[in-house]
Amino acid sequence: MLKRHEWKRKKSEIDASSRGTVEIRPYRDSDFIGFLNIHPKGVYFNAPYIVQNLNDLHSLVMAVLDGRVVGYVYYEDFKADGFSDICFLNVLQSAQNKKIGTKLIEKAIEDSFKKSEIKRIEISVRVNNTAAFRLYQRLGFKETITYLAYELRL
Ligand SMILES: CC(C)(COP(=O)(O)OP(=O)(O)OC[C@H]1O[C@@H](n2cnc3c(N)ncnc32)[C@H](O)[C@@H]1OP(=O)(O)O)[C@@H](O)C(=O)NCCC(=O)NCCS
Numbered sequence: 137m138l139k140r141h142e143w144k145r146k147k148s149e150i151d152a153s154s155r156g157t158v159e160i161r162p163y164r165d166s167d168f169i170g171f172l173n174i175h176p177k178g179v180y181f182n183a184p185y186i187v188q189n190l191n192d193l194h195s196l197v198m199a200v201l202d203g204r205v206v207g208y209v210y211y212e213d214f215k216a217d218g219f220s221d222i223c224f225l226n227v228l229q230s231a232q233n234k235k236i237g238t239k240l241i242e243k244a245i246e247d248s249f250k251k252s253e254i255k256r257i258e259i260s261v262r263v264n265n266t267a268a269f270r271l272y273q274r275l276g277f278k279e280t281i282t283y284l285a286y287e288l289r290l
Contacts (some may be wrong), residue, residue, distance in 0.1 A: 137256050137257070137258050137277065137278055137280045138245065138256060138257045138275065138276050138277045138278070139255065139256050140249050140254070140255050140256065142276050142278075143245055143249060143257075143275075143276060145276075146275060146276035147242075157201070158199050158200065158201045158206070158234070158236055158239060159199070159200040159201070160197060160198070160199055160200075160239050160240060160243045161197070161198060161200065162195070162196070162197060162198070163187065163190065163196040163197070163198050163208070164198075165187075167198050167200075167205050168183070168187060170198075170204065170205025171183055171186075171187070171196075171198070171205060171208055173205075173228075174205065174206075174207065174208060174226050174227075174228055175208075175224070175226065176224075176226065179224070181210075181223070181224075186210055186224075192213075193212060193213045193214075193215070194210075194211075194212050194213075195210070195211055195212075195213075195244070195247065196208060196209075196210045197209050197210075197240060197243050197244060197247075199227065199231075199236045199239065199240055201231060201236075206227060206228045206230075206231035206236060207225075207226060207227035207228060207231060207236045207237065207240055208224070208225075208226060208240065209222060209224065209225045209240040209241060209243070209244045210222075210223050210224040210225075211223060211244050211248065211257075213248065213251065213253075213254060215251065215253040215254065216253075218253060218254060218255040218256065219254060219255065219256045219257060219258055220244070220248040220254050220256075220257045220258070221257075221258050221259075222241070222244055222257060222258070222259040225237060225240060225241065225259075225268070227240075232267070233267075237267075237268075237271050238271055238274070238275065241271065241272070241275055242275070244257070245257055245275070257277075259272055259277060260283070263282070
């Protein structure tokens with residue numbers, strides 16, 4: 137979870153040198169194949185469902201490098217409950233560790249906190265996902281609840 141007032145302080149600390157030439161912008165129809173290639177299979181929202189349901193509350197932001205989609209973030213606003221949920225963040229393996237994930241999350245945070253109803257941003261991450269965990273912590277996210285996932289196999 138990241139609270140609005142904590143982000144304001146954090147934003148001022150972010151090093152301007154982390155800014156590069158990658159373009160961070162809203163999804164366009166021509167991005168679909170690139171998006172499909174990066175979006176994981178078998179997750180709760182598939183790529184066609186996401187793009188068909190974009191609206192004021194459901195946002196898809198792309199990272200484009202040299203005309204190629206290299207990453208995206210998808211997030212949903214729950215204005216009545218005062219928060220945005222970052223549902224998916226993915227960067228092509230070949231483009232990782234260049235702060236593209238950071239820029240995507242920064243954009244999602246900036247857009248969300250422009251909406252006066254949004255007071256906090258939530259992300260769920262697996263405890264062994266060190267790269268994502270580091271990124272979120274660096275941007276000021278604080279750990280709140282740890283969920284345990286149970287599975288019963290046939
Ligand atoms: C998580 C992910 C989006 C990060 O994208 P990225 O563009 O590489 O992110 P950044 O370059 O901004 O930052 C990556 C951070 O992870 C660190 N990192 C990368 N690989 C790592 C590893 N194997 N172990 C530990 N840290 C690692 C980097 O050092 C960097 O942290 P730092 O800036 O504090 O040094 C990308 O790794 C990815 O798409 N992973 C697969 C999908 C995923 O896990 N999505 C998030 C689900 S919550």
